[in-house]
Amino acid sequence: MPYFLVFLLTPIGVAIAWYRRDPRRFLDGPAEDTPLRLLRWTAGLLSPHRAEWGQAMLGELAHLDGRWARLRFALGCAGAALIMPPWGRATAGLWAMTGLAAATLTLSTGLAVRYGLGAGARVALAVLGVVCAGFLLGASGLLRRPGIALPGLLGGVFATLVGLLLSGFTATDQVTFVPSRWQQWVIVLAVPSVIGAAGTLWRRDPAAGRRVARLAALSAGLLHLLYATVAVAVLGGGGPPDEDGGFTVRGTVSDRLGNTVVDLAVGTLLIAMVGWAAAALAGHLVSRAPAPAAPPASGPVRSGPVGPGV
Numbered sequence: 001m002p003y004f005l006v007f008l009l010t011p012i013g014v015a016i017a018w019y020r021r022d023p024r025r026f027l028d029g030p031a032e033d034t035p036l037r038l039l040r041w042t043a044g045l046l047s048p049h050r051a052e053w054g055q056a057m058l059g060e061l062a063h064l065d066g067r068w069a070r071l072r073f074a075l076g077c078a079g080a081a082l083i084m085p086p087w088g089r090a091t092a093g094l095w096a097m098t099g100l101a102a103a104t105l106t107l108s109t110g111l112a113v114r115y116g117l118g119a120g121a122r123v124a125l126a127v128l129g130v131v132c133a134g135f136l137l138g139a140s141g142l143l144r145r146p147g148i149a150l151p152g153l154l155g156g157v158f159a160t161l162v163g164l165l166l167s168g169f170t171a172t173d174q175v176t177f178v179p180s181r182w183q184q185w186v187i188v189l190a191v192p193s194v195i196g197a198a199g200t201l202w203r204r205d206p207a208a209g210r211r212v213a214r215l216a217a218l219s220a221g222l223l224h225l226l227y228a229t230v231a232v233a234v235l236g237g238g239g240p241p242d243e244d245g246g247f248t249v250r251g252t253v254s255d256r257l258g259n260t261v262v263d264l265a266v267g268t269l270l271i272a273m274v275g276w277a278a279a280a281l282a283g284h285l286v287s288r289a290p291a292p293a294a295p296p297a298s299g300p301v302r303s304g305p306v307g308p309g310v
Contacts, residue, residue, distance in 0.1 A: 033067070033070070034071065034074075035067075035070035035071045035074035036058075036061065036070075036074075038074040038075070038078055039057060039058055039061055039073075039077055039078070040058070041078075041140065041141070041144070042054065042057075042074075042077055042078040042081045042082075043055065043057070043058060044090065044144030044145075045081060045082070045088065045090045045091045045094065045140065045143065045144055046081055046088055046090075046091070047086050047087060047088030047089075047091070048088065049086055050081070050086070050088075054081070057073075057077045060073070061073055061074065082094075082095075089143070089149040089150060090140075090143035090144055090149050091143075093143050093149045093152075093153050093219075094136070094140050097135070097136055097218070097222055098136055100222040100225075100226050101132035101133075101136060101222055103226055104128075104132065104222070104225050104226045104229050105125070105128065105129055105132060107226075107229050107233055108125060108128060108229055108257060109125060110233075111229075111232065111233055111253060111257065112125060115237075115249065115253045115254075116250060117250060117253065120254070121254065121257075124257070124258070127261075128261060131261070131264070131265075135218050135221060135222060138214070138218055139215060139218045139219065142211050142215040142218070143215065145211055147202070147203050148208060148211045148212055149215070151198070151199050151202050151212045152211065152212045152214075152215025152216050152219065153215065153216075153219050154216075155195040155198070155212055155213070155215070155216025155219075155220070155271075155275075156215070156216045156217070156218070156219025156220035156221075156223060157220075157223070158191070158194075158195065158216075159191050159192075159195065159216060159217075159220040159267075159271055160220050160224050160227070162186070162187075162191050163191075163220075163224060163267075166183050166187065167179075170231075171230075171231035171232075171234040171235050171239070172231075172239050172240065173231075174227070174228050174231035174232075175231060175232070175235060175239060175256055175259075176239075187267075187270065188274065191271070192217075192270060192271045192272075192273075192274035192275040192278060193274060193275070193277075193278035194278075195213050195216045195271065195275045195278075196209050196210070196213040196274070196276060196277065196278030196279035196280075196282065197209065197278045197279065197281070197282040198212070199211070199212025199213055199216075199275070199279055200212075200278075200279045200282035200283050200286065201282060201286070205283070206280050206283020206284070207283075208279075209279025209280075209282060210275075210276045210279045212275075212279070213271060213272060213274075213275025213278070213279055214276070216275065217267075217268045217269075217270075217271035217275065218268065218272075220267065220268070220271055221264050221267055221268035221271075224263065224264070225260055225261075225263075225264045228259075228260040228263060229257070229260055232253065232256045232260065235256070236249065236253060237249030237250075237252045237253055
């Protein structure tokens with residue numbers, strides 16, 4: 001199955017790419033302390049109008065001594081940057097994705113309480129919270145890159161809409177959809193390839209295309225996760241019976257919530273991995289394209305003999 005193959009190769013490909021990019025950093029880790037990394041992360045989310053403020057805060061941090069004093073200062077600056085407008089695209093995108101994750105966790109918690117899913121559901125909610133936090137952390141690093149926020153978020157919306165067009169928009173469609181072979185290849189290859197290649201062409205840079213593909217994967221994962229969780233909340237234990245049969249209402253709801261998390265992991269990896277490869281291929285093709293011919297030099301044309309004077 002294409003899903004299983006991509007899921008198996010993704011961690012290997014990501015590890016190789018990280019190692020080849022910077023082996024020393026991959027093995028030794030970053031040399032900066034936590035407050036400085038946090039403040040640099042915050043400065044990258046600021047709008048251009050507040051860039052000078054971010055640089056000033058970095059300068060203030062350099063004059064502070066003591067781990068806790070530096071950490072308190074960095075946390076205060078991060079809070080001010082994220083809460084106080086005007087926001088840049090990066091901050092607005094991060095808040096949008098945070099809203100998706102928070103809504104999904106709230107709805108999932110409500111379902112667990114309503115149907116009495118027990119201790120297993122609490123563990124699953126904790127895992128889901130860690131996954132969503134990881135998604136937001138990864139997205140924040142990508143949103144900071146110039147020119148990545150808009151195409152990456154649009155790519156996530158595009159992937160979600162294509163998936164809904166293939167499966168259907170109703171709650172029943174979300175829990176019963178089994179893609180045909182051609183639909184699998186659209187989801188596995190066509191959509192991620194379009195996102196990765198478009199990201200490369202957008203900036204004429206394969207590195208930007210890879211970042212766009214990763215941000216699209218994260219945003220599409222959170223969008224689809226919320227939509228699927230809403231579908232479970234609408235159906236509850238109703239709708240078509242499960243294939244295994246014999247489930248109680250509690251078991252049906254728990255199984256459907258578990259399927260949404262599996263779809264989140266698989267869908268995110270598919271878009272990120274295949275989109276990464278498509279961005280790299282598009283960059284290779286762009287780099288091999290012939291450069292436009294230089295226009296002829298314009299200037300006064302001399303006439304008459306060239307050489308020693310007569």
